[in-house]
Amino acid sequence: MSAKTKIIVLRAKELILGGALAVLGFFLLLFMILWLMPSKAQNEVSGDAGAPAPTYRPGIYTAELRLGNQTIEVETILEADRISSIRLLNLDEVITTAYPLLEPTMESVCRQVLENQSTDSVKAESSARYTSLALLSAIQSCIDKGLIP
DSSP states (O other), rough: OOOOOOOOOOOOOOOHHHHHEEEEEEEHHHHHHHHOOHHHHHHEEEOHTTOOOBBBOEEEEEEEEEETEEEEEEEEEOOOOSSEEEEEEEEOOHHHHHHHHHHHHHHHHHHHHHHTTTTTTTTGGGGGGHHHHHHHHHHHHHHHHHHOO
């Protein structure tokens, strides 16, 4: 029986470097696992936390929006459990000329409201902050009209 014994010589520098790499790898793996798991905040936003969705009286609701001496209407179509459509009515050339940011801002606000099904988390563009706030106020007024308490 001849046993071949191998002797491994490790230097302290190699041990420290190997340990540091192992710890770094462990923390990287832990970070990736935590990053990929959904958090509580995401569950609450997506509705998984058990919060009931608002219920509406289905219908078409309008609210007036005054711009100078002109009046336009914001129309919101609500279904029983969601906001299905938002659009501007009585929009003529005089208003679009006087308020050139109205239509692009309305498109942006509508897209966000329909995505989130709420006016709470809509981000107003800095160039049209007041236009966004006026539109959101009119949209919220329509939603409040159709909301079942």
